[in-house]
Amino acid sequence: MGFQDMDYVLSRSARTLTYRIGEFVHVCAMYLGIAVLVTIAACVVVPSMRAQFNQLYTGLVQTLRPEAVKYDAYSQAVWPADKTEPNLSEEGEDLSQTEQQQAVSTYQGFMKNLRASVTGQPIAGVTAAQQQALRSYLARKYKIAYSVAGALIHTAFIVGKEKNLDPQLILAVIAIESRYNPYAESHVGAQGLMQVMTKVHKEKFDIYMEGTLAVLSPEANIRVGAQILSDCIRRRGSLEGGLACYVGATGPSDGGYGAKVLAERRRIALASGIPIRAR
Secondary structure, eight states, rough: HHHHHHHHHHHHHHHHHHHHHHHHHHHHHHHHHHHHHHHHHHHHHHHHHHOOOOOOHHHHHHHHGGGGOOOOOTTBBBTTTTSSSBBOOTTTTTTOOHHHHHHHOOOOOOOHHHHHTTTTTTTTTTOOOHHHHHHHHHHHTTOOOOOOOOHHHHHHHHHHHHHHHOOHHHHHHHHHTTTTTTTTTTTTETTTTTTTTTSSSGGGGBBTTTTGGGGGGGHHHHHHHHHHHHHHHHHSSHHHHHHHHHTTTOOOOTTHHHHHHHHHHHHHHHHOOOOOOOO
16 A cells, blocks of 8 residues: 555544544533533422422322311410400419410421421430431321421420420320320210310310311310419429329329320330429
8 A cells, every 4th residue: 555545544533533523522511512401401490399299299289188177376385355354373373465475476387397496406305316216106106297286395394384284294284195196085075186175165265266167276285284284283282183183183193194194105105214303
């Protein structure tokens, strides 16, 4: 083969290689462009899809709620504008309108505690490991959602601090009374998590716009139930006597109710590692 033929072959090979490289670069650029377009489209479409999903979820929740509780302010405490009778504190003293409004403002709704649970907000005096252990225990034993277990724990600790009650005692009462079913109802008409008798304690629901229907709200039920339990303990002078009063026992025996509650509180404390308080 002569030098001219060799030059021709080399030239042809160089052109072929250049063409292949150009073709490869072109394909890469095309796919890169497609990837950029897909990324831009995803950035535009995903938030829209998320918003549509949230709208769909809200619509389903509103549709599936019972007719009596289809309100955005479900179980939010309000102070009726036409209520003129003074409220009384536990010591029997009149509360001013400002004090009444301040007291009412503490009722912030169960959804706030649910958000606190989902976002992992801490509880004062409780470590993250203790909080997680307690949530796991309640969710597993009573077959409730992990996030809801956390919300109920947040609620119990908030209410326990307000009422000077051991939060784990509140959780134990809920366990024995309803096994964490907020819609439970007994044969005598006790309702909700702490099985509150609305016929007997109707006035305790006056601050809720739904009245006694708020008994089906976890937060309202726990607040009212904890108030009843606190009053019972104060009247009877002991935790055991207060539990007997709470279950409606008038004689010396409560049918083992108090023992069941205290045993469950011990199990809760053992599972969580949170020390038991005096009350």
